[in-house]
Amino acid sequence: MGKKESLQEKRQKMAEKRRRLRRRMRSCAQDILCSPNFRRSAAFCQHGRISVRSHSLMVAECSLQIRQKLLRLGIECRERELVRGALLHDYFLYDWHVKDKTHRLHGFFHPGTALANAQKEYVLSEREKNIILRHMWPLTPCPPACREAWIVTAADKYCSLRETLFLRRRRDA
Numbered sequence: 001m002g003k004k005e006s007l008q009e010k011r012q013k014m015a016e017k018r019r020r021l022r023r024r025m026r027s028c029a030q031d032i033l034c035s036p037n038f039r040r041s042a043a044f045c046q047h048g049r050i051s052v053r054s055h056s057l058m059v060a061e062c063s064l065q066i067r068q069k070l071l072r073l074g075i076e077c078r079e080r081e082l083v084r085g086a087l088l089h090d091y092f093l094y095d096w097h098v099k100d101k102t103h104r105l106h107g108f109f110h111p112g113t114a115l116a117n118a119q120k121e122y123v124l125s126e127r128e129k130n131i132i133l134r135h136m137w138p139l140t141p142c143p144p145a146c147r148e149a150w151i152v153t154a155a156d157k158y159c160s161l162r163e164t165l166f167l168r169r170r171r172d173a
């Protein structure tokens with residue numbers, strides 16, 4: 001009984017933490033979250049059953065969590081740029097699983113496509129541009145050049161791995 005309660009408490013705490021992160025995200029990037037193209041990315045597949053929109057939300061959430069951990073160590077980074085860059089890091093706006101010559105070598109070229117698309121709709125800071133353009137390092141040669149871009153690069157790798165493993169497990173089941 002006691003164990004059940006503590007599990008429930010744990011779940012409630014996690015749900016509350018998630019709500020707080022989502023609030024932070026909305027306060028930094030409500031315009032992106034409500035935009036037609038960002039919403040449209042829910043129809044594009046990223047890993048298995050995870051859409052590009054869900055993946056981008058998870059990367060932004062994970063980046064905020066890393067930021068909080070770094071803050072406890074006295075290391076600061078810019079929250080607004082971190083969130084906006086994370087939400088737009090895969091703003092390539094197509095399904096890369098669909099065979100098309102414009103999607104060739106997706107892994108190498110989609111950061112540039114995402115940046116070009118994002119710049120059509122938003123005025124981006126240098127940090128935000130760096131986050132989008134460098135997030136595929138080390139597949140692409142230039143490493144991130146600011147703390148925020150390093151955080152999103154790490155969060156993206158972590159979330160991608162988690163999405164892939166989770167889906168493999170479901171497929172194997």
Ligand SMILES: [Fe+2]
Pocket residue numbers: 089090110135136
């Ligand atoms: Fe990407």
Ligand SMILES: [Fe+2]
Pocket residue numbers: 055059089090156
């Ligand atoms: Fe990504």
